[in-house]
Amino acid sequence: MSKEPIRIGLLGLGTVGQGLVRLLQKNHAEYVRRLGRSVIVTHAFSRNLTRLRDCDLSNVKVGDDPMYVAKEAPVDIVVELLGGISPARELIIAALGRGKPVVTANKALLAEDGDLLFDAARKAGVAIAFEASVAGGIPILRVMREGLAGNRIEGLAGIINGTCNYILTRMAEDGLDFESALAEAQEKGYAEANPAFDVDGIDAAHKLTILASLAFGIPLELKGVATEGIRHVTERDMSLARELGYRIKPLSIAKRRDGAVELRVHPTLVPKEHLLAKVDGVLNSIIVHGDAVGPTGYYGRGAGGDATASAVVADILEIARQPGAPLSLPPLGYEPNSVQPQPIVPLRDVECAHYLRLQVADTPGVLRAITSILAELDISIEAILQKEPKGREDASVAIITSSVSEQRFNAALEKLLALKFVRPGSTHLRVEHFHGR
Secondary structure, X not given: OOOOOEEEXXXXXXXXXXXXXXXXXXXHHHHHHHHOOOEEEEEEEOOOXXXXXXXXXXXXXXXXXXXXXXXXXXXXXXXXXXXOOOOHHHHHHHHHHOOOOEEEOOHHHHHHHXXXXXXXXHHHOOOEEOHHHOOOOOOHHHHHHHHOOOOOXXXXXXXXXXXXXXXXXXXXXXXXXXXXXXXXXXXXXXXXXXXXXXXXXXXXXXXXXXXXXXXXXXXXXXXXXXXXXXXXXXXXXHHHHHHHOEEEEEEEEEEEEOOEEEEEEEEEEEEOOOHHXXXXXXXXXXXXXXXXXXXXXXXXXXXXXXXXXXXXXHHHHHHHOOOOOOOOOOOOOOOHHHOOXXXXXXXXXXXXXXXXXXXXXXXXXXXXXXXXXXXXXXXXXXXXXXXXXXXXXXXXXXXXXXXXXXXXXHHHHHHHHOOOOEEEEEEEEEEOOOOOO
């Protein structure tokens, strides 16, 4: 094997890009031991050439022409860390067209146009790798593509957005309201100035799209992901959930169901004894259920420069071991012609338990009226908690139902909200019990 170094062309010198440069330099000797040759960044693109960087770029040619790095620079692997759809898509396709393998962390682009990129890599006969696109330093894609390849994946559920998990953790632990917890997350650098991508569930939907494709061998189905953010969760819901034996977590869920698949992202009540209920702060965790092994769990840092860079390096090393060739496994772990669409279960047909908090006037007959409506629609109550009013506050009634379709629950919800004693400010969340998972 040649002893020439593997030369990296880096598109993007943000947090992860700088983390990659630092990691390659810090663990240089380790990578030589693993690969038999060194790995160095020789060329990089930056949108801001004057910005100070927290890494040593003295031996890196940094320029402002990303297409030069993708197409012309004398590099062996192109690493795309720009994020977003364009120009990242055009740069990756250009690199692949020149026979250069690509490593990317771009979950949004993969969720939107991953099938296009995989096809371009296949036609060019070179590799595209994307471990860093989901769950940062947790090697979940490699686990599903290789470690669990002997299983039929039945489903998965996880916390894959650290920003939302941090906000809900702070609300649960210290009684902060959503806005205060969000402001703290922004102050600490966990949330962007415009946090919509995270708190509205978009980031998690992108990641779940990728996970579901690897789990079920289906095309990337972003449009099929039912997505709900965490803005409507209140500190009162956190307190009531805790009394009922649950914690509220930002879950992403994919399941097989009767020849179809469920894909959904939403805040969820999780039994307090379950592993996912114990994952706090910015950490991520994913439970994958295989038919042979049952549930397996993965936990760690889901974001951050160094954690995400570790996943990028893993992909670089895998590609460098078989230079000039596609990876031994297809991108999704299935032969391309066997990646077939499956029906997506619409949210109205999803069956799960539900949590409902109603704000009600303190008048006689409230519980009787509520339970009568639920009984009319054959919805059983698993738990109920009534809180008397404090000061000028209305009374609260919190209910956990049995498993029921979203459509039937919504029919009941419409009738409940129309009751004359129900006040504004109610909350509806879903409950996941992980039966057999």
